[in-house]
Amino acid sequence: MKRRVIVAAVAAVVATVVTTVAAAGCGQQSQAGGGSFPSRNVEIMVPAAAGGGWDLTARSMQQVLKAGKLVDRPVEVYNVAGAGGTVGLSQLVNKGKGDSHQWMMTGLVMVGAIEQNKSAADLTEVTPIATLTAEPEVVVVPGKSRYRDLKTLLDDLAANPAAIKWGGGSVGGTDHLVVGLLAKAAGVQPRQIQYVGYSGGGEAKAGLLSGDVMAGVSGVSEFQPLIASGELRALAVTGPKGVTVAGKQVPSVKEAGFDVELMNWRALVAAPGISDADTQAVARIIDRMHASPEWQETLKRQGWEDFYRSGPQAREFIAAETTRIKALIGELGLA
Amino acid sequence: MNDLVAGFGTVLQPMNLLFAAIGVTLGTLVGVLPGIGPALTIALLLPVTFTFSDPVGAFIMFAGIYYGAMYGGSTTSILLNTPGESASVATAMEGHLMARRGRARAALATAAIGSFVAGTISTVLLTFVAEPVGRLAATFQAGDYFALTALAMVSVTALVGRSTVRGLLSLSLGLFVGLIGLDAMTGQPRFTFGVPLLSDGVDVTIVIVGLFAIGEVLFCAANVRRGDDTMQPLERSGFRTGWLSAGDWRRSWRPWLRGTALGFPFGALPAGGAEAPTFLSYTIEKRLAERSGGGEFGRGAIEGVAGPEAANNASFSGVLVPLLTLGLPTSATAAVMLAAFQIFNVQPGPQLFQTSGPLVWALIASLYLGNVLLLVLNLPLIQLWVKVLLVPRPLLYAGILVFATVAVYALNGSLFEVLVAYAIGVAGYFMRRHDFPVAPAVLGVILGPMMETQLRRALVVADGDFLTVVSKPSTAAILIVAGASLAVPYLPKIVARLRRRPVPAGRLAFGDED
Amino acid sequence: MTARLAVAVALVAGGVFLLVQAWGIPGGSRPVPLVICGAWVLLAAAHLAQTVREHGARPESGAGREPLLIVAVLVGYAILLDPVGYLVSTAVAFLLVARILGSRSLPRDAVVAVLLSAGVYLAFTQLLSIRLPQGVLPL
Structure with a gap:
């Protein structure tokens, strides 16, 4: 009985979805044909x-x-x-x-x-x-942080690697790699950094807003809304050139004086x-x-x-x- | 207010009504299937919506899916004791006992109406206090989350059943399963025994499907021929409003409100989740029932269904608070919805209400509508769902195994995980057979990793000083509440014992008295 | 030895094994596993003591072999799912489980088995675009 109900309802939903998609998709027509490989x-x-x-x-x-x-x-x-x-x-x-x-x-x-x-x-x-x-990565600090540029942050890191708590995605992921490269560029052993790995972008942002971590690294799109609202400040991006994030010009790490690039x-x-x-x-x-x-x-x-x-x-x-x-x-x- | 009215104007257009109806129906269906959650459904439907010219329809549908799935999970939990996701486990405990006593209709009805009440109240809260609640929730630090998980862990006292030792063993089994995989803080493999497939750990869904669906079928299989499989016929309906008698209404409405009060704030916390409030709600209802003399807990108490179900649904509107106000996705589904927002060029965050106001108000209006549709759809469906109990047992159990298998397989397309689920199912069978409660194990799997991660994060932030972590006022306050709620139920007993004769502490903790 | 006693002993043994494993985890990842596995061993020991004390006090009901047979079917199902395909393996597993559980109406079961596996297959592959093994059937 349960099965019949499910099948009937599924069929109804399939029909609706298919009709919708078909209606929406029929405007597009083909151009090129495929090769002989497949x-x-x-x-x-x-x-x-x-x-x-x-x-x-x-x-x-x-x-x-x-x-x-x-x-x-x-x-x-x-x-x-x-x-x-x-x-x-x-x-x-x-x-x-x-x-x-x-x-x-x-x-x-x-x-x-x-x-x-x-x-x-x-x-x-x-x-x-x-x-x-x-996608380039972006290094951010909370809006009320005293760090206004990457150099000050990395100078403090060089002086006392344990004093800066970093936050980003999971351990060994892209964000963590960026922090490792930044540490190396600042003359610090990557092993010494204090990195908190978060699962998913939401958690990392929450960690920055609540003050658990002092600096964060993630994809530009991830942090963009909070940069736009001023909750977070972007210090540098890891691409080859600086970019405009939420209407603000952000330099690349290279332009900020450290030889790091990671996309x-x-x-x-x-x-x-x-x-x-x-x-x-x-x-x-x-x-x-x-x-x-x-x-x-x-x-x-x-x-x-x-x-x-x-x-x-x-x-x-x-x-x-x-x-x-x-x-x-x-x-x-x-x- | 005008914005909200305009939102309703958008939602009540026929096309959008249709999307809401599709969403709620689809959500209820995937919720009924074990393991197929709203996150997966939305993720898979996302590419389909690329062809929509107007994002409003897509979001209305997604909200419907979420609500539908949150509610749909209760149906199988109650009827078959096979919760499909972690937030339905608390509902299954008393709900299935009710079904066994022939009260399936009342259990399903209190779940449906409770979901509606909780959903509507929490949507009102979302409409008016999203901003301040979001601000407040964002101040919670790792130490506070550690304290909150400790508080939720107290629920284990309500779940242990007849024997404290067996209950706590079940909890430690769950805690152990939660350890499997790469350590989130160091990337170090733990208990993976060199199997790469174990390095992501064992998904909570697999544990739940294994312990409940598969374990339950194996256990019933052992008894099915002996006719021990007691299921009383459905009770005759007397005078009822929405399948609930006057007594049911009287016993349900307070748990609905208390569940909502727990679910919404937990959902609003960036690392709160939907599980902790359901277990806390169960605990509170059980304790309250005990205080007012007995109650029906352990035999199918309607309060034990009404509270957790309300908490479950209220947490969804809560989850939308950080998602909309700060752009923080706090559940898998919210993360997928965030991705959907961004695809349609909508940036959730502090400026969302300015930049995309009409869309947000349409979304909020669709939540009210989704709740109504859910009730309209599901109350009549109850009559249909309870027919599941008339399916011959052998076919029903075989069907549960088929659905459980496909659910686990669909997670990652991994046959290894299917085998893991079967192995956990065998463990669940032995636990049932030898009178170990299974719910504490689920609690352990969910809360254990959260507790460890948050504590270790807090320690990193505090330069490794535990005292700094626990002496933060908010953290300390929550921990004191947790300690008190752990001790209070035992206080009368302890006092009584101390008066008569001194008792070694261990005897009380490890006794069989409860 | 009764089944209950065997379970109690197995729990202690399993706990000790895991505790030893936990001891081998390096660095900051170690403390929590040690605490959890340690608690397991203590609880399992208490449970064993309790079981020995109550030995024979609580009657123990024997179980049939149905659970064992079902587990065997399930393992076979999981192994054959990929090579044979979803539709066939599911229908066969369904039939076997129903039969183990005492169903004796083969035609009815067969119809249900085919409809169920086809329905699930269509719903997952067509509606949710989740791939299920095709196996031997040309689809």
């Missing part, structure tokens, strides 16, 4: 739970690929969460070998997680296709051991996706910074980041 469904693995950044990127890609008819076959997205993405990575390496239809989202976070979890599989084993987006990038990789021809076929599709107006529209709507590098450039970039982050994780005492 011989079956393409599967994009999100090595994290639904709702996160990787998940959103993958599902947006799925929509753009579908809307532009860039792949002849259906594109599926599925989640394999666990251990900073390394569970998904090892699944791709072990089960997907040689299959050009198996793609995976990845990013800076996974590089750290590989090291931290002593993962057997490595990001250099898979086939890099392209880096897609990147939280996301990339698409394919299974290891696929032929050069297939790799190029996949890369062509992603090139076309990147050039499509739908993708540009997605970037704009999500506030993602375009960080497109494909082919050998992507390979070199991922390899260089792997080397750098591995060393840093060790210096932070996490490996």
Whole structure:
């Protein structure tokens, strides 16, 4: 009886949703046709739970690929969460070998997680296709803090590393890496920093507002509303150049006098051991996706910074980041 | 006020009414399924809403999903003793006992009406005091959260059941499961035994589905052929308003209000959550019932359903306080909603009411509407849900196992986690068989990690000095309340004993008297 | 030895094992596990003492083998879910569990099993876009 109720109600809801979507989507028509590579469904693995950044990127890609008819076959997205993405990575390496239809989202976070979890599989084993987006990190202090620029903060850190309590995302994640790099630039052993890892952006913001921590690091979009309202003050961003956050010019860490640059990038990789021809076929599709107006529209709507590098450039970039982050994780005492 | 009226104007448009109805229906359905929470549903529906031209419809739908799911969780908890998420565990305890005594309709009704009352009151609070409450909540520091979790931990005294030792063993089992995974402070693996799949720890949902749904089925399986599986027929309905007798109404309304009073502030705290207030509400109702002579706790007390369910729903409007006023997402669902806000270029935070006023007021108006729809949808549905109890037992239990499995599998698509849930289910079976209460274990899994993390954060902030942490006035005050609420129920007994003869302290703590 | 006594002994043994494990955790991650596992051992010891004292006082009811059979079905289900696919493995597991629990109406159970697994499959894959294993059926 319960089943019948559920099925009936589900059917009703499906019907409604489908009608709505169909009505909303029928304005978009196709342009380009796909290549000859796909011989079956393409599967994009999100090595994290639904709702996160990787998940959103993958599902947006799925929509753009579908809307532009860039792949002849259906594109599926599925989640394999666990251990900073390394569970998904090892699944791709072990089960997907040689299959050009198996793609995976990845990013800076996974590089750290590989090291931290002593993962057997490595990001250099898979086939890099392209880096897609990147977001700079921002260093903030509460609005009533006495720190007005990065230099004063890091000078105090250098004088007494234990005096500055840092807050950010989980231990070993991008935010923690930034603090480690800043410490190094200030001449402090990364191991000595006092870092409180929070799960999720909400908690870290709460920690800054309540005064638990004195300085925070996270993605620019995460802190933007509180910077705009003056609850938080942005000291520097970790990108190559300064940016305007909430109407205020914020210098890059480099411009503030410390040689640190770190972008939280996301990339698409394919299974290891696929032929050069297939790799190029996949890369062509992603090139076309990147050039499509739908993708540009997605970037704009999500506030993602375009960080497109494909082919050998992507390979070199991922390899260089792997080397750098591995060393840093060790210096932070996490490996 | 004008803004709110304008908000209602937006929400009452036919298209938006439809979205609200879809949301509440969908939410109730996913809430009924174990493990599939509102966060997952909203995350998966998010890409669909990209095609919406107007974000209002999407948010109205999401709010409906959240409310629906919060309420829907109580249905299976009451009828089958299979709560799907942590906030429904407290409801399951007395609710299922009521169902066993043939009072399923009353239990479901007090849950539905209580959800409506709590949801509406807390939405009123959200409408008028969001700003100051948000400010106040943001001042809570790690030490205060440590004290609050300690206070919530006192609930264990109401959950231990017949034997204190077995109750506390169950609690330590839960605390242990909470330790599994990478330590949040240092990244150090603990009790992962070299299995990478364990490094994120064991999800609370897996523990609940295992201990309750799977454990319950295995336990009933042991008795099903002997006919020990007692389920009394549904009571005949006499004179009733909304399935509740006059006595039920009289016993329900105070717990609804007390539950709301607990749920809203806890939800508003950036690290409060929905579980702690449900357990606290259960504890308070049980203690109050004991004080006024007996009560029905342990046999299916309606107060034990009314209070936690109200607390559960009130916490949602509470969660919206920091989300809207400060942009702080404090639950998984709130985090997904924040992502949705940002996609539609709405920035929650101190300036939200200025920059996106109409949208926010439409959202708030949709909360009132969602509550009404929830009641309208669910009161008649009660008659349908109770039919679940007529399904032949073998099919019902087999069906529960199928749903439990797919729920765990859907979390991360991991068969390993399915096996973990089965293993926990076997543990739940043995606990039931040998008279260990299962609720303390759930409390341990939820509160243990919170307590440890907050304490260690507070210690980092205080340069490792425990005295600095506990001597902060607000922290000390909460800890004193926690200590008092731990001692008060035992005071008469202790005094009586001291008068007659001195008793070794350990005897009292580890005795079988309770 | 009764089942109840065996459980009590197993709890003590398990607690000691975990306490030893906790001792091996380095640094700041260690104190809380030590406290929790230590409390477990103390409580388990108290429980064991209680069980021995009450030995024979409380009657113990024997359990049938249904729980064991169901666990066996479940483990098989989890292992076969991926290679065989959701629809087939779920329908079979449902049938087996219903049968273990005493259902003797095979045609009815089969209809319910197929409808249930198909309904769940459609709801999850189509409505919630959660992937379930396809397995042997060409879908």
